[in-house]
Amino acid sequence: MAEGFETRFEANYPDILRLARARLSREQAPISTVTLAHELYLNLRDRENLKFASAAQFMAYASRAMRSLLVDMARERLAQKRFADLIPLTLGVAAPDLAGTPEQLLALDDALARLGAAEPRLMQVAELRVVMGMQVDEIADALGVSEPTVKRDWQRARAFLHDALGVAP
Numbered sequence: 288m289a290e291g292f293e294t295r296f297e298a299n300y301p302d303i304l305r306l307a308r309a310r311l312s313r314e315q316a317p318i319s320t321v322t323l324a325h326e327l328y329l330n331l332r333d334r335e336n337l338k339f340a341s342a343a344q345f346m347a348y349a350s351r352a353m354r355s356l357l358v359d360m361a362r363e364r365l366a367q368k369r370f371a372d373l374i375p376l377t378l379g380v381a382a383p384d385l386a387g388t389p390e391q392l393l394a395l396d397d398a399l400a401r402l403g404a405a406e407p408r409l410m411q412v413a414e415l416r417v418v419m420g421m422q423v424d425e426i427a428d429a430l431g432v433s434e435p436t437v438k439r440d441w442q443r444a445r446a447f448l449h450d451a452l453g454v455a456p
Contacts, residue, residue: 292337295345296328302346303327306353309420318360327353343429347411350419354396357418361392391452398451402444412437413444 296303307323318326331337331352339345395417403410411430415421423441427434448454 290339290345292331292334292339292345295339295342296331296349299342299345299349300324302342303349306346306350306419310353310357310418323353323356326356330356341428343425346419346421346425347415347429350415350421354399354414354418358392358396361390361396394452395448398448401451402447406443406447408432409440409444409447412440413448416441416444417448 290298303324304320307320307327311318311320311323327349331349337348339348399410399414399417402413408430412426415426415429421429423434423437426437426441430437432440
């Protein structure tokens with residue numbers, strides 16, 4: 288039976304905090320972990336049609352919504368501060384380091400959107416890996432594909448992102 292947002296959010300609150308903590312563990316974070324988790328809740332609570340068959344499906348949706356919130360915050364910060372010092376954005380074998388500037392976060396968001404237009408599943412894999420920091424087995428479960436498929440998709444997505452962002456492998 289599919290469960291609604293409120294039920295899933297409450298049941299997965301520790302995971303939401305872990306996700307928020309992972310995304311905001313950098314010194315440049317404009318808000319706290321709890322604030323980001325609560326912003327996510329406030330942003331999604333009134334959407335009546337949200338139903339989730341599993342916790343993995345909910346977390347995948349939450350990661351996408353959290354990415355959107357962070358991108359919106361980056362845009363807002365850019366509007367306030369136009370010239371930030373660039374911090375290298377890295378895309379290692381594991382999840383990339385997103386400790387960059389608002390410009391870099393927006394460039395990553397744009398690259399993910401372009402990847403999604405060409406290869407939607409690659410974008411989903413990259414988003415779950417980059418935004419959520421999910422492991423291969425967790426991504427496979429969330430997307431209903433095999434682990435080898437996730438590994439191949441991540442290699443392709445990472446190559447696309449390296450090229451799109453002009454980042455050395």
